[in-house]
Amino acid sequence: MSGLPEKDPCAHFAHEDDYPGLDLEGAARRLGAALALRTVYDTPQTTDFAPFDALYDLICSSFPLISRHGRTERVGHSILITVSGTDPELSAALLLAHQDVVDVVPGTEELWEHDPFGGHVDEEWIWGRGALDIKEMLMGELEALEHLLSLHGRPRRTVILAFGEDEEVSSLGATALAAELERRGVHAAFSLDEGVSTFADAAPYGAPGTVVSDVCLSQKGYLDLRLTVRGEGGHSSNPFGGTSLERLCVAIARLAEHPLPPRLVGPVASTFETLAPLVSSEPVRSLVADVEGNADELARYAASVRALHPLVCTTMAVDQIGGSSPAPNVMPADATATLNLRLLPGTTVEDVLAWTSGLVGPEVEVEVLHATPAGRVDEAGGPGYDELVGVMGRYHPGTLVVPSIMCGGTDSVRYERVCGKLLRMTPFRPAHDELARGLHGVNERIARRVYAQGIRVLLALLERTVL
Ligand SMILES: [Zn+2]
Structure with a gap:
């Protein structure tokens, strides 16, 4: 956070x-x-x-x-x-x-x-x-x-x-x-x-004044994708159909405009459930009365808050672009972009590839450079978890441990x-x-x-x- x-x-x-x-x-x-x-x-x-x-x-x-x-x-x-x-x-x-x-x-x-x-x-x-x-x-x-x-x-x-x-x-x-x-x-x-390794104020969760400490029960996946659009280069006087760079930018824009929908994964739902009695501000106060029933709304709310956004979204950062032309009146040859995605647990690399290819069309080549799948989601509670919560309570009183x-x-x-x-x-x-x-x-x-x-x-x- x-x-x-x-x-x-x-x-x-x-x-x-x-x-x-x-x-x-x-x-x-x-x-x-x-x-x-x-x-x-x-x-x-x-x-x-x-x-x-x-x-x-x-x-x-x-x-x-x-x-x-x-x-x-x-x-x-x-x-x-x-x-x-x-x-x-x-x-x-x-x-x-x-x-x-x-x-x-x-x-x-x-x-x-x-x-x-x-x-x-x-x-x-x-x-x-x-x-x-x-x-x-x-x-x-x-x-x-x-x-x-x-x-x-x-x-x-x-x-x-x-x-x-x-x-x-x-x-x-x-x-x-x-x-x-x-x-x-x-x-x-x-x-x-x-x-x-930090304590944080739970204000983004609607519980200002409550100090929380996270025990993480899963981890997001990691995916580097390279998009490539082939181009012939040549003189800029007839860019019929768009240059490679232009078509690459359109593809990136389509991805940015159609993100994978936010989702409340188990541990983040548990964060809201644990905090529910302490939540004082709207709209969270009404939503946490039924976390399960309001999961989609809570996910949409969290996606709109900077501190919570990565906890409910498979994020995409457009980090590198390459292939631009050496002169303003020369069209670029092949244009490439690398995207770094962080996958919510439950979203697979295949899901992301299906989403990508559904939006960018066949002329954009999509290549996986590096992938680590998201982690398994474990349940809050049980051996190890309960004792850790108890120990944190002893040594850091006044903080609430949340999944x-x-x-x-x-x-x-x-x-x-x-x-x-x-x-x-x-x-x-x-x-x-x-x-x-x-x-x-x-x-x-x-x-x-x-x-x-x-x-x-x-x-x-x-x-x-x-x-
Ligand atoms: Zn480390």
Whole structure:
């Protein structure tokens, strides 16, 4: 829900004295050490895997109880950690994160106060690329599991940590990890992966003053399409039938004017249902009296609100155009455009291709450049979900946890065959301006307090689900 007024998460912290035995000084130092490793993934051929090797070594040497009770191994350059539970009847709990980080944007190096791969730790902050996406979660999951083992010994339920190597690029690592789990016959009751990491005011939902936090139960699909219109070129004095560029623009306009209809998917319907008693403004107040019956109207309303638009629409962004002529009096040859679409769960790549070809006509060639289908839609409630809601309620009182969907991608979608419920929610809650600047930007850093609180959330979630 970007674009909403954000609340200062520190104002919501509670029970910061939980788990007094947590080694927070050591945890900050270990996160700094992980951030000092430049785990930037490029391609299998061109990636420098030495930092990935070093991260694996750091994990193996930093968590003695995980090493003693569990098994830490590599699948390619991805990492799989299994702490077997004492009750083999129980399905596992799966905690996800990715090792890779995006590189520093060229030209912004000078703007960083500390080396983005220096692992600088001071009184208040832990600095470096990956501090918010998503090494804090990777190392935080390890800290939580290590402390859980120190407090309780082996859990009843098996705990699996899976860290892909290339989430920012192609998720081949997560695909291989999931295949390995499937090969071993492992099934997880639930998983937790990165997700929305901010609190937001629910004003766009008609409930101003209510602070909400999303647990995402699905994710949108990703599709790059290239449209091509062939052209002969030639002199502009007889553009009979339109130039290739003109016909391409007409095709784009037809798509823009006839978008796929907005739709209320399950988790977004649940958002409105959860918020219903708190909704005070129209037209939402009347509509949420019967969310199911008014689903189409609610979807149309949400589509008209910037913050909610991507939650109910298969969106299309026209991002690139090519083939324009070198001179004003020369007609262009082949003209191309690339469109980036984000597919609502339930809308397939085939649906989009049928919609496209129905509107643009046969002379426009449509080519799929890259596609990741939308995720499965899981139900709110049940194992993992209920405990996560309870834990967020304890540590962030005054916020309401609502089901939703992710508009960006995560590795989670790769684990659908081995996991019953895929939850996406980042327990580390930086202030809004920190996130806006640091995530894939400059001076990425995490406050020690935010890091500690996220570890408590993970620890409490494990205590409630695996003991
Ligand atoms: Zn990420």
